Amino acid sequence: MKLRANLVIGGALFALAIVVGLLAPWLAHTDPVMDANLMNAEEPPSWTWWFGTDAQGRDIYSRVLYGARVSLTVGIVSQLINSVIGVALGLSAGYFGGWWDDVVNALTNLMLAIPSLIFALAIMAVLGPGLTSLLIALGLTNWSFTCRLARASALSLRSQGYVQAATVLGYGDVRIMITQLLPNMLGPIVVIGTLGMGSAVLSEAALSFLGLGVRPPFPSWGSMLSEAREQITTAPWLSIFPGLAIFLTVLGLNLLGDGLRDILDPQSRSRRT
Amino acid sequence: MTGSPLLEVEDLRIDLDDGLRRVAAAEGISFRINRGETFGLVGESGCGKSITALALIGLLRPPLSIGGGVIRFDGQEIQHLSAARQRQLRGNRIAMIFQEPMTALNPVSPVGRQIAEMFVLHKGKSWREANQLAVEALASVRVPAPERRVKDYPHQLSGGMRQRVMIAIALACGPDLLIADEPTTALDVTVQAEIIELMRNLCAERGTAILMISHDLGLVANVCRRVAVMYAGRIVEERGSADIFRAPSHPYTQGLVDSLPRLGSRAALGRSRLKEIAGVVPAITRFPDGCRFNPRCAQATDICRATAPQTEGLEAGGFVRCHHHA
Numbered sequence: 001m002k003l004r005a006n007l008v009i010g011g012a013l014f015a016l017a018i019v020v021g022l023l024a025p026w027l028a029h030t031d032p033v034m035d036a037n038l039m040n041a042e043e044p045p046s047w048t049w050w051f052g053t054d055a056q057g058r059d060i061y062s063r064v065l066y067g068a069r070v071s072l073t074v075g076i077v078s079q080l081i082n083s084v085i086g087v088a089l090g091l092s093a094g095y096f097g098g099w100w101d102d103v104v105n106a107l108t109n110l111m112l113a114i115p116s117l118i119f120a121l122a123i124m125a126v127l128g129p130g131l132t133s134l135l136i137a138l139g140l141t142n143w144s145f146t147c148r149l150a151r152a153s154a155l156s157l158r159s160q161g162y163v164q165a166a167t168v169l170g171y172g173d174v175r176i177m178i179t180q181l182l183p184n185m186l187g188p189i190v191v192i193g194t195l196g197m198g199s200a201v202l203s204e205a206a207l208s209f210l211g212l213g214v215r216p217p218f219p220s221w222g223s224m225l226s227e228a229r230e231q232i233t234t235a236p237w238l239s240i241f242p243g244l245a246i247f248l249t250v251l252g253l254n255l256l257g258d259g260l261r262d263i264l265d266p267q268s269r270s271r272r273t
Numbered sequence: 274m275t276g277s278p279l280l281e282v283e284d285l286r287i288d289l290d291d292g293l294r295r296v297a298a299a300e301g302i303s304f305r306i307n308r309g310e311t312f313g314l315v316g317e318s319g320c321g322k323s324i325t326a327l328a329l330i331g332l333l334r335p336p337l338s339i340g341g342g343v344i345r346f347d348g349q350e351i352q353h354l355s356a357a358r359q360r361q362l363r364g365n366r367i368a369m370i371f372q373e374p375m376t377a378l379n380p381v382s383p384v385g386r387q388i389a390e391m392f393v394l395h396k397g398k399s400w401r402e403a404n405q406l407a408v409e410a411l412a413s414v415r416v417p418a419p420e421r422r423v424k425d426y427p428h429q430l431s432g433g434m435r436q437r438v439m440i441a442i443a444l445a446c447g448p449d450l451l452i453a454d455e456p457t458t459a460l461d462v463t464v465q466a467e468i469i470e471l472m473r474n475l476c477a478e479r480g481t482a483i484l485m486i487s488h489d490l491g492l493v494a495n496v497c498r499r500v501a502v503m504y505a506g507r508i509v510e511e512r513g514s515a516d517i518f519r520a521p522s523h524p525y526t527q528g529l530v531d532s533l534p535r536l537g538s539r540a541a542l543g544r545s546r547l548k549e550i551a552g553v554v555p556a557i558t559r560f561p562d563g564c565r566f567n568p569r570c571a572q573a574t575d576i577c578r579a580t581a582p583q584t585e586g587l588e589a590g591g592f593v594r595c596h597h598h599a
Contacts, residue, residue, distance in 0.1 A: 160376060161371060161373050161375075161376030161377040162376060162377050162378050162379040162380070164371075164377075165369075165371060165377040165378075165439075166379075167332060167363075168330060168332065168363055168364065168368075168369045168371075169363060169364035169368065169369075169391060169394075169442065169443075170360050170361065170362070170363035170364030170365055170394060170395060171360075171364070171390075171394065172360060175394070179379070179382070179390065180379055183379070183381040183382065184379070184380065184381050186381075
């Protein structure tokens with residue numbers, strides 16, 4: 001059996017990010033918030049300070065480890081909310097058609113017309129800053145692509161012989177959507193979902209930068225990156241390491257999505273064996 | 274039991290509403306099927322046989338709708354039942370198998386699960402019981418090694434095997450009526466014979482009536498006890514299947530029977546062209562007045578062009594819808 005490189009590498013990177021986030025208290029060298037020491041400010045990477053230190057002398061390595069917690073929570077949870085909303089709306093719209101389809105389409109177009117970050121900003125302004133409002137804001141604003149995809153899949157799958165056969169065999173609408181349509185569109189939905197997790201991580205960075213995400217001094221990759229912007233020429237390690245963490249996580253998620261798509265399609269599964 | 278009618282269709286009319294006007298895509302459809310009987314519905318593409326089947330199971334979708342008439346299943350009128358009640362009938366008491374075994378199975382679900390779902394859905398079984406019953410169902414359609422095959426996905430099975438799975442699904446709940454819409458068109462001839470034989474045996478064992486829909490008069494006459502021939506939305510002739518070959522009454526049926534190739538005919542008659550029926554089926558919106566077959570009929574006279582013929586009973590049983598029937 002051929003080893004699926006994308007699945008293994010992607011899964012490993014994503015798992016690494018999760019493990020790092022979970023084990024941060026044991027892996028970190030210092031406390032990410034409290035151990036500021038201006039004597040060690042802006043040290044470049046060395047054996048003592050693996051990833052260097054920032055302007056307040058805090059250990060970047062430790063902050064990156066703790067930052068994984070916020071970034072991954074936001075990425076996974078908000079994308080799950082988006083996927084559930086998008087699939088529920090898109091699938092039902094494509095399957096039922098009619099006025100419900102029109103309503104969902106109008107809603108989707110509305111969401112696409114307003115930049116999602118602006119919309120998220122508005123929600124954050126109402127809910128106030130913090131992790132929970134961040135999850136809600138990002139979870140409610142990025143479902144339109146998933147919705148479009150689910151609707152298009154449902155439209156094309158609806159006319160498939162086996163969906164009609166299921167109707168003839170007495171399946172109800174909900175059962176048809178769950179057993180016939182959903183499994184057949186899961187591949188692209190998962191791929192879009194993993195991509196969405198990556199962009200949620202980036203959105204979190206943007207909102208944190210604007211002071212609406214996780215409040216400083218608590219670290220998230222996004223806020224670290226934003227804070228490092230001004231020192232990018234003098235202390236590049238401040239941007240490189242959080243950036244690398246985001247890059248590797250998003251890369252891992254994309255590879256994982258790719259690999260999952262192959263596995264979720266039984267035809268390619270049997271081609272392998 | 275065999276005497277009482279299982280399905281009675283009386284004067285069924287199916288409307289096609291294109292937004293501007295209503296036209297009858299099929300009308301005056303009447304037939305009855307007794308318990309355990311095999312009944313065939315024959316006609317060319319577009320004559321209305323498939324929409325008749327859809328009307329029976331309550332699945333006509335706009336722009337098509339039932340415009341009138343009565344469908345009585347097991348003594349109960351079913352044409353106006355609620356969607357939920359019709360769904361309880363479908364798959365449970367009336368099952369259907371399709372033309373395309375390639376596409377009628379869900380590609381991402383193992384076939385055993387698809388069979389088991391029927392027991393869960395209609396018989397309220399647990400999944401554990403249902404999976405066991407699925408193995409038995411697969412064995413009953415003579416799929417070898419059913420306990421291993423239940424885990425297979427549809428693409429791992431051949432066309433004949435898939436159609437066997439479809440039959441297993443359709444017969445899972447022991448329906449009273451099986452509607453087979455061109456069940457073997459997509460299969461090659463030897464597999465076709467096996468599948469038909471299997472279907473006939475299983476239904477005979479369980480007392481399931483079959484409504485077989487096909488354009489293949491030979492096949493239908495071979496399987497069914499009685500045959501109805503449809504042309505342009507009307508049943509033009511209904512006979513015992515032996516009679517329809519021996520002495521077709523309606524000119525259209527005669528044309529169909531004449532256009533069948535016969536084994537050995539070249540030796541008897543010399544090298545001659547197959548007979549055909551001149552012309553094409555009229556479009557639904559442009560059915561001719563009077564008898565709908567009159568533009569293509571060699572025997573057509575003025576009355577055929579003016580008045581639509583009513584059904585006339587035949588001595589040997591059955592009826593024909595023609596002014597000049599033989």
